[in-house]
Amino acid sequence: AQTVTQSQPEMSVQEAETVTLSCTYDTSESDYYLFWYKQPPSRQMILVIRQEAYKQQNATENRFSVNFQKAAKSFSLKISDSQLGDAAMYFCAYRVRSNYQLIWGAGTKLIIKP
Amino acid sequence: GAVVSQHPSWVICKSGTSVKIECRSLDFQATTMFWYRQFPKQSLMLMATSNEGSKATYEQGVEKDKFLINHASLTLSTLTVTSAHPEDSSFYICSAGGLAGRSSYNEQFFGPGTRLTVL
Numbered sequence: 522a523q524t525v526t527q528s529q530p531e532m533s534v535q536e537a538e539t540v541t542l543s544c545t546y547d548t549s550e551s552d553y554y555l556f557w558y559k560q561p562p563s564r565q566m567i568l569v570i571r572q573e574a575y576k577q578q579n580a581t582e583n584r585f586s587v588n589f590q591k592a593a594k595s596f597s598l599k600i601s602d603s604q605l606g607d608a609a610m611y612f613c614a615y616r617v618r619s620n621y622q623l624i625w626g627a628g629t630k631l632i633i634k635p
Numbered sequence: 636g637a638v639v640s641q642h643p644s645w646v647i648c649k650s651g652t653s654v655k656i657e658c659r660s661l662d663f664q665a666t667t668m669f670w671y672r673q674f675p676k677q678s679l680m681l682m683a684t685s686n687e688g689s690k691a692t693y694e695q696g697v698e699k700d701k702f703l704i705n706h707a708s709l710t711l712s713t714l715t716v717t718s719a720h721p722e723d724s725s726f727y728i729c730s731a732g733g734l735a736g737r738s739s740y741n742e743q744f745f746g747p748g749t750r751l752t753v754l
Binding site for chain 2: 563564566627
């Protein structure tokens with residue numbers, strides 16, 4: 522069965538510092554996507570970053586970058602220069618290319634200390 | 636980007652009544668829509684997957700007669716909670732995937748959610 526595990530229920534970081542959120546997954550598939558979604562207090566799900574499994578290069582989006590280790594089935598999110606607006610729940614998600622259905626992690630609550 | 640709307644954003648109803656939640660893709664056509672339920676401080680729980688013009692596929696443990704899903708067009712899916720009870724109170728989120736004609740879009744696009752409170 523395909524699973525996504527986020528082992529950090531909560532993380533806190535000082536404003537302007539860097540934080541890394543962990544995600545591991547289990548799959549026997551070779552062609553898939555990985556995502557990080559952000560859910561702020563408004564509860565609107567916002568896509569932060571995506572990674573295609575066949576791409577070796579780690580995805581980056583401004584202050585957000587991932588460390589994708591395919592062999593280890595690890596997909597961590599690094600947030601640089603943390604801002605107060607980054608405070609939210611962060612969910613790691615996975616899907617195979619052939620199916621739009623997402624498998625979700627339990628989420629990590631990120632707290633930004635001013 | 637692709638925009639998904641949900642209506643209503645919040646609803647309060649009496650026990651035993653039915654509530655309909657609409658999910659619309661505003662600027663694109665979606666072949667597949669998903670309905671999720673989210674409890675406080677928890678992850679999204681997939682309830683069902685609906686494809687335009689066909690019956691929805693429900694996840695194990697989700698009562699299809701209680702949570703009626705209709706995906707009548709490529710831009711509209713509805714979730715009707717029938718004979719709602721307090722335990723149905725939750726946050727319901729829809730999303731759209733499989734954008735018709737846009738194979739480059741590989742993620743789901745989410746609606747803002749609907750908060751249902753059953754008294």
